Amino acid sequence: xxxxxxxxxxxxxxxxxxxxxxxxxxxxxxxxxxxxxxxxxxxxxxxxxxxxxxxxxxxxxxxxxxxxxxxxxxxxxxxxxxxxxxxxxxxxxxxxxxxxxxxxxxxxxxxxxxxxxxxxxxxxxxxxxxxxxxxxxxxx
Amino acid sequence: xxxxxxxxxxxxxxxxxxxxxxxxxxxxxxxxxxxxxxxxxxxxxxxxxxxxxxxxxxxxxxxxxxxxxxxxxxxxxxxxxxxxxxxxxxxxxxxxxxxxxxxxxxxxxxxxxxxxxxxxxxxxxxxxxxxxxxxxxxxxx
Numbered sequence: 001x002x003x004x005x006x007x008x009x010x011x012x013x014x015x016x017x018x019x020x021x022x023x024x025x026x027x028x029x030x031x032x033x034x035x036x037x038x039x040x041x042x043x044x045x046x047x048x049x050x051x052x053x054x055x056x057x058x059x060x061x062x063x064x065x066x067x068x069x070x071x072x073x074x075x076x077x078x079x080x081x082x083x084x085x086x087x088x089x090x091x092x093x094x095x096x097x098x099x100x101x102x103x104x105x106x107x108x109x110x111x112x113x114x115x116x117x118x119x120x121x122x123x124x125x126x127x128x129x130x131x132x133x134x135x136x137x138x139x140x
Numbered sequence: 141x142x143x144x145x146x147x148x149x150x151x152x153x154x155x156x157x158x159x160x161x162x163x164x165x166x167x168x169x170x171x172x173x174x175x176x177x178x179x180x181x182x183x184x185x186x187x188x189x190x191x192x193x194x195x196x197x198x199x200x201x202x203x204x205x206x207x208x209x210x211x212x213x214x215x216x217x218x219x220x221x222x223x224x225x226x227x228x229x230x231x232x233x234x235x236x237x238x239x240x241x242x243x244x245x246x247x248x249x250x251x252x253x254x255x256x257x258x259x260x261x262x263x264x265x266x267x268x269x270x271x272x273x274x275x276x277x278x279x280x281x
Contacts, residue, residue: 018201094202094204095203098149098198098204098205102145105145121150127151127153128150130147131148132145134146135143135146
C-alpha cells in the first residue's frame, strides 16, 4: 500500500456561536472565537489517499485529477468564504476544526474512485489541527 | 466493512530545557562512547516541540472534542510549567535515575497527560530539534 498526500491552502473566516446557549455561556465556552463579526485563518489541508500504484501508469491516483477534485469540492466552496454563512454543509454546526474536517471528509470520500481516502488533516493554525479517518485505519 | 469516522485533535506546545545524557549503569568511558557530546558534564539545551493528539466524541453543542482552553491549561500545568526553562535531570524527579533522552521525555509526557479528563490521549510526539522526532502512543493492550 502506498499513501499519497496532497496539500492545499484556503483562507476563510468563521465564528463560534451556539444560539441554544446564552450570550454569557457562548463567551465563556468560546472566548474570543465568539466575537460577533468573526475572524479568519489560513487553513492548510492535507489529503491522503491509499492504494496500489497502477502497473501501467505507476500512479495510485493521477495527482492532476486529485487536484481538480480538491479545487472543485474544497477551494471553490470554502476559499475566501465566511464558513458559517456561505458553506451549506456547515450550516447549524459550529465550524471548529473537528467539524470542518468531517465535512471535508464527507465531501471527498465519494469523489475518490481510485485508491481510497485514508486521512484528512486540517490545520487551522500551525499549532492546531484535526485528523479524520476511518476507525482502525490509522497509520501512515 | 467500513469503520465509523474518527476525529483526533492535535495541538503543538513548546518548552526549552537542558539535559545531559548520562547513565549511572554505565562507566564514564561507556557514557562518553554511547552519548558522545550529549554526555558533556554540564549539559546542553533544546527548544522542544510537543505535539499532543486526543480523540473523542465531537460535542454537538460546541463542535469540540475537548475545550482547547482546558487542554491548554492541563498541558501547561502538567508539562510546560514543570519542564520549561528547567534542567530535566535536576528539576524533574522522573529523570533523576532515568536518562532524559527524548524517548524517555516522550513517555514521561504521555504518562503525565494520559488522565486528561475530557478526551482520550492518542499519542505524544516530541521534536527535540527540527531533525529528531519521537512518538509514543502508549503500550499495545
